[in-house]
Amino acid sequence: MNNFKQHSILPGFNLALGFTLLYLSLIVLIPLSAAFIRTAELTWSEFWIIVTTPRVVASYRLTFGVSFAAALVNAFFGLLVAWVLVRYHFPGKKIVDALVDLPFALPTAVAGIALTALYSGNGWIGQYLEPLGIKVAFTPLGIFVALTFIGLPFVVRTVQPVLEDIETELEEAAATLGANRWQTFAHVIFPILFPALMTGFALAFARAIGEYGSVIFIAGNMPMVSEITPLLIVTKLEQYDYSGATALSVVMLVISFILLLIINLLQWWSRRRSARA
Amino acid sequence: MTTTITFPLSGKTFQQRATQEPSWVRRFLIVLALAFLTLFLFVPLISVFYEAFKKGVDVYLAAITDPDAISAIKLTLTVAAIAVPLNLVFGIAAAWAIAKFEFRGKNLLITLIDLPFSVSPVVSGLIYVLVFGLQGWLGPWLAEHDIKIIFAVPGIVLATVFVTVPFIARELIPLMQAQGTEEEEAAVVLGASGWQTFCKITLPNIKWGLLYGAILCNARAMGEFGAVSVVSGHIRGSTNTMPLHVEILYNEYNFAAAFAVASLLALLALVTLALKTLIEFRNKQHQTQRGDE
DSSP: OTTTBOOOSOSOHHHHHHHHHHHHIIIIIHHHHHHHHHHHTSOHHHHHHHHTSHHHHHHHHHHHHHHHHHHHHHHHHHHHHHHHHHHOOOTTHHHHHHHTTHHHHSOHHHHHHHHHHHHSTTSTTHHHHGGGTOOOTTSHHHHHHHHHHHHHHHHHHHHHHHHHHOOHHHHHHHHHTTOOHHHHIIIIIHHHHHHHHHHHHHHHHHHHHHOOHHHHHHHOOOTTTSOOHHHHHHHHHHTTOHHHHHHHHHHHHHHHHHHHHHHHHHHHHHHHHHHHO | OOOOOOOSSSOHHHHHHHTSOOHHHHHHHHHHHHHHHIIIIIHHHHHHHHHHHTTOHHHHHHHHHSHHHHHHHHHHHHHHHHHHHHHHHHHHHHHHHHHHOOBTTHHHHHHHHHGGGGSOHHHHHHHHHHHHSTTSSSHHHHHHTTOOOTTSHHHHHHHHHHHHTHHHHHHHHHHHHHHOSHHHHHHHHTTOOHHHHIIIIIHHHHHHHHHHHHHHHHHHHHHOOHHHHHHHOOOTTTSOOHHHHHHHHHHTTOHHHHHHHHHHHHHHHHHHHHHHHHHHHHHHHHHHHHHHO
């Protein structure tokens, strides 16, 4: 214990840490390890065949491609929304600010059926897109809409506090030195925001990859076309293909862990950058 | 805290002009941002309530007083009533250890607490099937003793606890780190027991953070779909939570009823956001008051 913990006169360390570790082990770590241990029962070639069948590869391509596109759109509009909320005044701003978190609070199934109703052929938005030849519901485009909704708050909420902390002195200095407004944004403000923007993008992307509830209603779920990887896991599970479902979830878990690592590095970079600015 | 130095020569009008965009740019950006939010946030939200009441109030009331709906509401409330307090205790214990003491491996522990956020909901459900399901580690033993966890309420509770583990802890850790340890140390030096110190010093300091985390945790616990869907077995009137009930009604093309139950969940989301905003507003006021002293 000597080197492990610094001395403190406060009580309860052993109890608190002991309970924390026990709880985490029982609820999180042991169940998670089950996925890896069950997959280890497969040989490497068996595992490889399961996770590279054409239907599975098509689901990866769809899941990652659409998640990336949705996170990209969220990066652009999230930055815009954060900018407008921090820098400008307009009526109803406080309500808009509060509602940005709606995708965090609204159950995904509710978001899923609402978006499907809106974008289907006779829905509020779908009826205008259908004549133009744009089908959204039951196509990959619908998945894109759902994932954009789900990831919307991430970029706003990571960029907003950094933007609030930027001193106007920096911008005044740039203006004094002859920069126009766009130059000040591109060369002074944007570099400060960039790490936070990347963090928000990565969070939105990570969330989109695992998303299930909002997507399955709007996706149409056609194998090879609009079937996301999490749905494929559920399908395999419903067919009692436990090793298949588990192998796929190990792939998903490994990707999630890599993303988590990247997000932690980005946050560390973001904190260092804003501390210097 | 930084102080703003105002130079007497630079008038306020000049400052604003140099660090602000032309008004047409401002207006354009506001309209663009609001158009995006309207399309992706406000319209979907309104459509939930519109679709719920489209066939009239009678249909709406019939849908939410249907016995299956009532049992789904009851189950959702029960699950949240178990999951939130469990994670509340966990959050306090984890934050106490992490924020009040220095020890090795702390960052790793924080990452582990955040882990459930980066796991796909479907995978969160699946891992419990692997442990407690009939094919799982404990499956044969549980079957022998006639204990049902998967496709029963305990499985739903476990999956919900898993996905909501980080909410309260990650709210409390930065808050308690910022508050430091001086107040608690003073109490201990003056002879207070650990329990007294916690109840009289720490708890009053963190009560708003605790409430904030509990509200967010509750919203997710009541709304979780993917993880619960994998472990529930979808038995009507017995293992269906509200989000699962919405799915069943929707897949039966009973759209009005699906949206009626969904509108209750949307209402929950709105109440959650309102409470969250209220606490944030209160905290901000509290901070400025402290700053003025």
